[in-house]
Amino acid sequence: MPEAYAISAEAIQTERKRVNDDLDKFDAANVIKLDEVELRPMGPGDVHLKILAISVEHNIDHAVLADTVNIAALRGGKIYPGNSAVGEVIAVGDQVTRFAPGDVVITHCNGEPDIYGYPLRIWAYDQPESIGWYGREAVVADWQVIRAPLECGLNLWEIAALPLRAPTAYHMWRRAEAIFRLKVSREKLARLNVLAFGGGVSELFLMLARHEGHNAFFCSGSPERREHLAAMGIEPIDQKKFNRFKGPDDVKAFSKVVKDVSDSVGMHVVCDLLRGPIFPAGLTALARQGVNVSAGWQLGQKISYDSALLSVKQVTLDHTHYETIDGCSAATDLYGVVFKPTVHKEVYPFEELPRAVREMHQNTQTGIPIVRVAEKLPQSVSALV
Ligand SMILES: NC(=O)c1ccc[n+]([C@@H]2O[C@H](COP(=O)([O-])OP(=O)(O)OC[C@H]3O[C@@H](n4cnc5c(N)ncnc54)[C@H](OP(=O)(O)O)[C@@H]3O)[C@@H](O)[C@H]2O)c1
Numbered sequence: 001m002p003e004a005y006a007i008s009a010e011a012i013q014t015e016r017k018r019v020n021d022d023l024d025k026f027d028a029a030n031v032i033k034l035d036e037v038e039l040r041p042m043g044p045g046d047v048h049l050k051i052l053a054i055s056v057e058h059n060i061d062h063a064v065l066a067d068t069v070n071i072a073a074l075r076g077g078k079i080y081p082g083n084s085a086v087g088e089v090i091a092v093g094d095q096v097t098r099f100a101p102g103d104v105v106i107t108h109c110n111g112e113p114d115i116y117g118y119p120l121r122i123w124a125y126d127q128p129e130s131i132g133w134y135g136r137e138a139v140v141a142d143w144q145v146i147r148a149p150l151e152c153g154l155n156l157w158e159i160a161a162l163p164l165r166a167p168t169a170y171h172m173w174r175r176a177e178a179i180f181r182l183k184v185s186r187e188k189l190a191r192l193n194v195l196a197f198g199g200g201v202s203e204l205f206l207m208l209a210r211h212e213g214h215n216a217f218f219c220s221g222s223p224e225r226r227e228h229l230a231a232m233g234i235e236p237i238d239q240k241k242f243n244r245f246k247g248p249d250d251v252k253a254f255s256k257v258v259k260d261v262s263d264s265v266g267m268h269v270v271c272d273l274l275r276g277p278i279f280p281a282g283l284t285a286l287a288r289q290g291v292n293v294s295a296g297w298q299l300g301q302k303i304s305y306d307s308a309l310l311s312v313k314q315v316t317l318d319h320t321h322y323e324t325i326d327g328c329s330a331a332t333d334l335y336g337v338v339f340k341p342t343v344h345k346e347v348y349p350f351e352e353l354p355r356a357v358r359e360m361h362q363n364t365q366t367g368i369p370i371v372r373v374a375e376k377l378p379q380s381v382s383a384l385v
Contacts, residue, residue, distance in 0.1 A: 001036040001037060001038050001039075002036065002037060002039065002135055002136040002137040003034055003035070003036055003037075003135060003136050003350075004034075004035055004036065004037035004080050004082075004131070004132075004134060004135025004136065005032050005033065005034055005035065005080065005081065005082065005134040005135065005353055005354075006032075006033060006034075006035035006037075006078050006079065006080050006081075007031055007032050007033075007060075007063050007064055007072045007078070007079050007081055008031075008033070008072055008077060008078045009066075009070060009072040009073035009077045009078070010077070011030065011031045011033060012031055012064065012065075012066050012070065012072060012073075014030070015027065015030045015031050015064075016066075018030070023065055023067065026064075026065060026361070027358060028060075028061065028064045028065070028354070028357040028358045028360075028361045029354035029355055029357060029358040030354075031064040032060065032064055032081070032134075032353065032354050032357050033354070034351075034353075035080070037080050037131055037135055039131075039137060039138065039139045040131075040139050041139075042091065042093050042139055043093055043141070044093040044094045044095040044096075045093050045095050045096060045141050045142055045143075046092070046093045046096070046139050046140065046141055046142065047089050047091070047092050047093070047096060047099055047105070047139070047140060047141075047142050047145060048089070048090050048091040048092070048137065048138075048139050049085075049087035049088065049089060049090065049105070049133075049137060049138045049139070049140065049145070050087060050088045050090050050136070050137055050374060051085050051086075051087045051133055051135060051136060051137065051138060051373040051374065052085075052086045052087055052088055052104070052156070052160075052372075052373060052374045052377060052378075052381065053085070053086050053156055053157065053160035053347075053370055053371065053372050053373055053374070054082055054084060054085045054086075054133055054134055054160060054370070054371050054373060055084045055160050055161045055162075055163070055164070055165070055368055055369065055370055055371075056353070056356045056357055056360055056368075056369040056370075056371065057082075057083060057084055057164050057165075058199075058296070058298060058360065059081075059083070059122070059125055060081050060082075060357055060360070061298075061357065061360055061361050063079065063081055063125070064357065064361075065361075068297070068301065071125060071126060074126070075126075075128070079124065079125070079132070080124065080131045080132045080134070080135065081124050081125070081132045081134055082124055082132030082133040082134030082135065083107065083109030083122060083123050083124045083125065083132055083133065083163075083164055084107060084109065084133070084160070084162075084163040084164035084165075085106070085107045085133035085134075085138075085160070085163065085373075086104065086105070086106050086148055086156065086159055086160045086163070086381075087104070087105055087106075087107070087133070087138065087145070088102070088103070088104055088105075088374075088378050088380075089101050089102065089103040089104075089105060089145075090137075092142070093142075096142045098142055098147075099142060099145070099147075102378070102380070103147065104147075104148040104150060104378065104380055104381055105145040105146060105147055105148055106145065106146050106147075106148045106159065106160075106162075106163040106332065107123075107133055107140070107144060107145055107146075107163050108123075108144065108145075108146060108163060108164075108167060108323070108325060108328035109122050109123040109124065109125070109163075109164055109322060110122075110123070110322055110323065110324065110325050110328065111123035111124075111125070111126070111127030111130055112127055113324065113325060116324070117324030117325060117326065117327075118321060118322070118323075118324055119321060119322045122321075122322060123144065134353060134371075135373075136350075136373060136374075143325065146328060146329055146332050149332055149333070149335045149336065150380060150381065150384065152335040152336030152337070153336035153337075154335055154336045154339075154340070154341075154384075155384045155385060156377070156381050156384040156385050157343050157347055157370045157372075157385070158336075158340070158341055158343055159335060159384070160370050161200070161341040161343055161367075161368040161370060162204075162331075162332075162335055162339055162341060163328075164322075165200045165201045165204055165341070165368065166204050166331045166332070166334070166335065166339050166341075167322060167323035167327055167328040167331040168201045168204075168295050168320075168322055168323065169201050169202075169204035169205040169207075169208060169331075169339075170204075170208065170323060170327060170330065170331035170334070171295075171320055171322065171323040171324075171327055171331075172201070172205055172271060172293045172294075172295055172320050173205050173208040173209065173271075174327075175293060175318055175320055176269045176271070176291045176293040176318060177192075177212075177269065179291045179293075179316050179318055180192065180268055180269060180289065180290075180291045180316075183289045183314065183316075184268075184289050189268075190213070191213060191214055191215055192209070192214045192215070192268040192269055193214070193215045193217070193262045193265060193266065193267045193268050193269075193287065194206060194209035194214050194215065194216045194217065194267065194268065194269045194270075194271075195216075195217045195218075195219060195258070195267040195269070195270045195271070195282070195285055196216075196217075196218060196219070196270070196271035196273075197219050197220065197239065197271070197272060197273065197274055197278050197281075197282065198218075198219065198220035198221055198222060198225065198239060198274070199220075199273055199274070199296075199298075200341065200342075200367075200368045201271075201273055201295065201296070202218070202220075202271050202273055203218065203225060203228075203229055203234075203341065203342060204339050204341065205271045206218055206229060206234050206271075207229075207232060207234070207338050207339055207340065208334075208338055209269070210232055210233055210234050211337075211338045215235070215262075216229075216233070216234040216235065217234070217235045217236075217237055217258075217261060217267070218234050218235070218236055218237065219237040219238075219239045219254075219281075220236070220237075220238075220239055221238070221239045221240045221244065221363075222366065223238075224342065224345075224366035224367065225342050225366070225367060226238065228342045228367070229342075232340070235261065237254075237257060237261075241253075242254040242257075242281070244277060245277035245278065245280070245281045246277065250281075251280055251281050251284055254281050254284070254285070255281075255284045255285065258284070258285040262287070265287050266285055266286055266287030266288070266290065267285045267286055267287055267290060268286075268287050268289070268290050268291070269290065269291050269293065270282040270283075270285055270286055270290065270291070270292045270293070271293055271294070272292055272293070272294040272296075273294055273295060273296035273298065274296060274297075274298045274299045275294065275296070275297045275298065275299055275300040275301065275303055276298070276299025276300035277299065277300075278299060279300070279303045279305075283305060283310075283315070286313065286315050288313050288314060289313075289314050289315070290313070290315050290316070291315070291316045291318060292315065292316070292317050292318065293318045293319075293320060294317075294318070294319060294320070295319075295320045295321055295322070305317075341367070341368050342366070342367030342368060343367045343368055343370055344365040344366050344367040344368060344369045344370065345366050345367070347370050347371070347372050348369065348370065348371045348372070349371070349372060350371060350372065350373050352371070353371050356369045356371055
């Protein structure tokens, strides 16, 4: 049976007990553990993948902490996580025509599309029976993979950084922009002010905005990420100068900077993703008719706001999840053209995946964390490392 990482409800309980539920002391590496997985028999519509590289996603942090729901317990005590990977097709079922052995593909994690194509559930998270890709091999249906754009100009690690984060950013951007345009036409205003707060999805969101000619601002605590985005014309704002918005004075000081950089107009679009103290800071930054869009709740699940104030400003709060499968394919076309992700300075070996999760939890990484799974890479990607 191939090696694969697993998160068990028992390991979560043991770690929570060890730290007395103090999540600041929680060590994610004590929870995500190397295991083995039995692959399902190949069906006629399946592809068998050898996993080459994966990116560590923030929902792993949510899964090991069990801070949103205890997904391992809900899924019967154990999950095999991982919903972002680059893999080589090593075999295909009888009815698969789109892929052949030797093809290199990326995964998407729309686990079960609703009637409009958006995910009801996420693969390797809440989709029942789904087995993730933090393992040596996987068997999935062919609709779960997209041909990897090996000619896009990105290296293999950069490609591996994008399968989950780029479609999320693409979905959020097209929605936020369309909602704003429902209210204010291009005729009235061509260039929007767009702000996003730290993180991989946010930086990709800003790359889309910048690529379309808008003014983009990245408010992050990471100097490496700010520098990377500044080189693309995205204006950096150091979030730590505002004490991560711990108190009202910090938000006030931030609001003044937003006014300064936007000729007192404010931000037409804000990408939050973190909630907690970020949410009020993002609201204060919004211009009239502004849109606040989010797909995450890393620092808090509940938000509160003054409905009267937001009505007067005609502000829209939008909640999104992940893309449709068509949207994932469309986002893949933008790899290298628009999406040029920051990648953490160390590419972790497979055995060190728990450390990568720990360091993500500790927020010490300089970009999106990548894990190399395959020691031997196929020739088609060997020039990309
Ligand atoms: N619904 C979906 O489909 C979907 C998809 C992707 C992500 N998400 C969610 O969106 C969120 C962000 O995901 P991501 O992939 O962009 O994460 P990421 O690349 O791991 O970035 C997380 C960022 O959080 C910021 N951060 C960490 N601790 C912080 C604190 N105490 N105060 C302020 N900022 C802090 C850091 O930014 P700085 O240090 O640079 O400020 C860090 O870069 C996660 O909750 C994730 O689960 C949802």
